[in-house]
Amino acid sequence: MGERRYIYFISDRTGITAEALGHSLMTQFDVEIEQTTIPFVDSVARAEEALRRIRAEAGGTRAIVFSTIVQPEVREVMRRDDGVVVFDFFDTFIGPLEEELKAISSHVIGRSHGRPHGSTYDVRVDAMNFALNHDDGVTTRSYTRADVVLVGVSRSGKTPVSLYFALQYGIYAANYPLTADELVEGRLPTGLARVRDKLQGMTIDPDRLHQIRTERRPKSRYAELRQCEYEVARAETLFRRERIPYMDITTMSIEEIASTLIHQRGLARRVY
């Protein structure tokens, strides 16, 4: 390994896209790095300020900048500096796209998140409130508003996925924790039977469940491996018997679960 490299994610907005792509590119290299995000670089003055900071931090090394800056004059500030190598995700593609679309781009800093055109209301916050209010299986009446209803034993990943659905996609997800009684009975609760088409089962490896529950409530019956094995087996039996599609989320990240479900179930996102 050579010297440590200083990596900067720079954007005229939040920098989330520059971070995601730049970080993903850097994971391909076995290089020691120091990563920093500088958001809201939306003027020449701010670009110059960012550049001063980068030069100070990177010392003598050449800093690597991943940027998504829309305005050419702001981008240009970075480009002119020899101490910095700039990979601009925006600029690289806008020219070829103009050619393909036979159209000129507007070079306007976009605001694509949250509020749809003409609306003052953030559908993502509404979806989040829906997820938070339908997180315990008590209120099943408004499941008609849900795009999907996640079903599974306690700690099988339902809540993070339902909140991620809301905040990333504006998708309305309720989640229903199967109780011990329901698992013993092995029948679908009435509230769920009414929305059968929306049900999505989630299951998890009992060892992993045991581990998660132990971190939450050490030495409880709830966390015992035997209890986890029993609940998972009963839940899977219920899914199969009732023909509820289900997935094993043991090795999946929240993003992977969400995008798999969108893909498999054809869920429609409300925001980009």
Place this chain on the structure above:
Amino acid sequence: MGERRYIYFISDRTGITAEALGHSLMTQFDVEIEQTTIPFVDSVARAEEALRRIRAEAGGTRAIVFSTIVQPEVREVMRRDDGVVVFDFFDTFIGPLEEELKAISSHVIGRSHGRPHGSTYDVRVDAMNFALNHDDGVTTRSYTRADVVLVGVSRSGKTPVSLYFALQYGIYAANYPLTADELVEGRLPTGLARVRDKLQGMTIDPDRLHQIRTERRPKSRYAELRQCEYEVARAETLFRRERIPYMDITTMSIEEIASTLIHQRGLARRVY
């Protein structure tokens, strides 16, 4: 405007990065588009399947593919087809990066979200549980674990931001809703005074607050414009008197609030 163009975001993982950048590029053009994400294209067979789907859907038009496919042989399937123009965010930069870093990339599909190396526990889920358990101002004792404590009147955006902090960055955010009594008294509650350095005020335009609360509880006193004006004025007075930094989130998206706070307060993210 010309004919409608079919846009595809294709990835060997979730497609979130391809979507974000591709969508942001497309917002620069006044072109009618139909957008589709095809995730988990991680083999030649899946790439061929995706291609068949694209050709069927796009009809005679040339589809535009934004991709982040790491493996060259999978990418190649798309590239060989004349009915498709491919902009690959990964491939475009990996060569120049190899040159800059004087290193060869591993071309391995990355898993960068959630679980840090060597850990079996998802720090983001833990941060989410922390946010959910510290959402009502009742339990302030464990604020010592918080990276930041969001303070503001009801419906000033604290909960979505705390959950977004957790799921996107693994940052631990508690949130404390200022009650009517506390606003009348105008003094910092004891639980907050103990963690003064972590406090972040949030404020919002009273008209907007009135609108949000009205959608939630129409015709309630809680939603009345006069009540909203009173609470916001008192909260801002408290922030100023106690020298708590605060921001007006009225026109900001969840992402903008989160990344501004990370930047301004120097919060450290735990995951990429």
